[in-house]
Amino acid sequence: MIDLFIAHFSEILPFILIGFGAQMVDGALGMAYGVISSTLLLALGVPPSRASASVHAAETFTTGVSAISHILHKNVDWKLFARLIIPGVIGGVTGAYVLSHIDGTFIKPFIQAYLATIGVYLIWRGFHFPPHKRDPKWVTPLGLFGGFLDATxxxxxxxxxxxxxxxxxxxxxxxxxxxxxxxxxxTTAISLTFLLHLGWETFTTYTVGLLIGGVVAAPFGAMLARHVAPKVLLVSVGIVLTLTSFYGISKWF
Known part of the structure; x- marks a missing residue:
């Protein structure tokens, strides 16, 4: 019995660690869960389709725990939330609807090059200018585009x-x-149809491991976002954004 438990635990442990690490970065910096977890799953030999399905299914739950943690740590600007939620969901649902008719992969290198440029600028700005809070003006189109890109x-x-x-x-x-x-x-709005379609087959060892690691890490990510200095957060976001974008560009080439 103990040997069986150890065997199962050793099988799932790498995926727990991947989920934990990816969610720590995502919860603290607001990005990169999918990129990090998918990349590491593929490196472990998980088939691309299984990796994608597992990450997508696990993210539906880890984002929920992360959201609760950020709310408890008072990291949420509810005015900004209200400006993002409707266009974000509209963009996401629209993207999911047209996904079967439009191949959006050809624009990904251009988007990633743009994001890499922003990443470099954020690093530079973090070292040269202390961030001053301003209310963003471009929110609705940003939510629409971000939601659409996330789905497609x-x-x-x-x-x-x-x-x-x-x-x-x-x-x-x-x-x-x-x-x-x-x-x-x-994520819930985009994923619901796919989860219902895939059913319980989506919940493989990969998914369970990512889910456990992500749920454990979510509160710590929100805690870091609250207590780490804004300048450090700004530079960290720039570094992660630049590295993941350059990785995507190199992968395309």
């Missing part, structure tokens, strides 16, 4: 929305918390 490209809400809000001078802590909280509703 299998990710992009965090990198696109978080980085552009920071670019407009929004508070790093409240931007990260708000974008994570909106992402839970957005």
């Amino acid at each position: 490209g299998g990710g992009g809400w965090g990198p696109v929305v978080t980085s552009n809000l920071l670019l407009q001078g929004s508070s790093p802590r409240h931007t990260i918390g708000t974008v994570n909280t909106v992402e839970f509703i957005l």
Whole structure:
């Protein structure tokens, strides 16, 4: 009995660690859960289709726990939340609807090049200018585009929305918390049809491991976003955004 438990635990442990690490980054910086977890799953030899399905299913639950944690830590700007939620869901649902008719993969390198440029700028700005909070002006079109890209490209809400809000001078802590909280509703809206279609087959060892690790890490990510200095958050977002974008570009080439 004990040997059987150890065997099952050793099988699921790598996926728990992946889920934990990916969610720590995502919860603290508002992006990169999908990129990190998918990349590491593929590196472990998980088939691409299974990796995508597992990450998508686990993210539906981890974003919920992350949202609750950010709310409890008072990281959410409810005014910004209200401005993002409707256009984000509309963009996400629209993207999910047209996904079978439009191939959005050809624009991904251009989006990633744009995000890499923003990442470099955020790093530079973090070292040269202390961030001053300003209310962002471009929110509705950003929510629409971020939601649409997330649905059609299998990710992009965090990198696109978080980085552009920071670019407009929004508070790093409240931007990260708000974008994570909106992402839970957005992910649920996009994923519901796919989860119902895939059924319980989606919940493989990969999914369970990612789910356990992500749920455990979610409160710590929100805690970091609350207590880490805005300048450090700004530079960290820039670094993660730049690295993941360059990875996507190199993968395309």
